Amino acid sequence: MLQDITIGQYYPADSPIHALDPRTKLKAVFFFIFCLFWVNNIYGFIFAGVFLSSVVLSSKVPVGYVVKGLKPVLFVVSLTMLMSILTIPGDEAFRIFVFKGTWQGLRQAGIMAARIFMLISSASMLTLATSTIDLTDGLEALFLKIPLLKRFAHDMSMMMCIALRFIPTLVDETDRIMKAQMSRGADFQSGSFAQRAKSFIPILVPLFVSAFQRAYELAMAMESRCYTGGEGRTRMKLLEYTKLDYTANVVMVIVFCSMVASGVLVNR
């Protein structure tokens, strides 16, 4: 059950998407999501969809991995879709008992679902095709360019890096604590929701205690290795743009402009 956690799940493969500079990929996802909110008609979504699918296909990441990332939002999206179909006023499309579904509602629901699914797919694509260390390096490099965030760039990337480093460790630990509690008769599966929630307290308490202990020891270890924050620090690996990144930039400008243009130009 704990193996399902997919934060920062990297799928190593030898593909042009993997080879891109993390900064290029971060910018791409940022602008793609931004453009998604401009798009409000079928043409724009076709552009976006074709672009996204070709990225997924050329990344050699199995499509299933990307689709799996959509599962957690499925329920919320369906619920919001249903709500907008039924509540947005307009011309009647169908009727079940007293509930009236409208064409306008259907359209709105479709747009919203497409947006959210593409948004999440693009974000999972980023984490599937970028190793965590590249991701944090890329974020740090980009943050350093933004005046307001500059001061936090190093601390933020260091925190992310440590968080990612400790996720597998803490997952293992949770697993161990759960087994220890189960062997003493703890039951996490049955009972009402409140009961089940309560049965997690004996897991969370030891987990927190050990996390603090780890944090204390890690801080000690970092200090003894001369860590004093980002100032004066050098890096072993420097990020460098290649021809591939310039090509990607050109492709992206074309796709994103088309997406925005379709939203502005096409008559609704």
Place this chain on the structure above:
Amino acid sequence: MMIQVRGVRYKYDSDSDSYAVDGIDLDLAQGEFVGIVGHNGSGKSTFAKMLNGLILPTEGSVNVLGMDTKDEKSLIQIRRNIGMVFQNPDNQIVATIVEEDVAFGVENLGIEQTKIRGIVDSALTSVGMYSSRLKKPHQLSGGQKQRVAIAGVLAMNPRCIILDESTAMLDPNGRAEVITTALRLNKEEGVTVVLITHYMEELVNADRIIAMENGKIAFDLPPAKAFSDSGRLRSLRLGVPEIVQIASILRENGIPIRENTLDVEGLVEDICQLK
């Protein structure tokens, strides 16, 4: 002297009057291999942390290569020279990739980017982890993680490495890996090694064994002498290595085994002399 400790005392809680380290004087020379033993809570870790300025003494002074640990400006120099490897391998690896972790300390020192790669590669080679340089920490065994931690310290080119119970959480294989690595660094590269441990047999090759008790030094002797008085060891709640026990039983039974026979090879040699 590389490290000079003078009249050092330390208490965690300024209100209480119990000292975790309670009056220690000690000199450590370059190239020494020193073992520190003592039961839990005897103050070994507290003392070790004072050697690189992670903890500053409440009383007394610690002087490293002519620098006082109380002088904040020298702390970086002190810490790069006195590397420290801790007990839990999981709680001292910072980065998500082995080679990145080894680079961590070097990067902190602000060493030129073009030189880091070479430094990291040679540190990894030195502990025999070069082929695992691209692995993730959780894919390594405990012994391998500790060797990565040693490489991280080595990359800073220290004069001394302190291993604070770094073998305590490892299986026998992992322990052997770490001890062999530490010994090799000591013998071949002249790095001073301070090995804090509960396993007496890891210290048969040490130059001195320092036993701690209630924050004080109970004895500071070469291994052969330290192991000879099993009554005192027992009163400090310390064990005696198996080979030393066997040797003393043989001696009691009139078989002439030399006093400084501490390992299997020595014992075999002595027995083969008999006939």
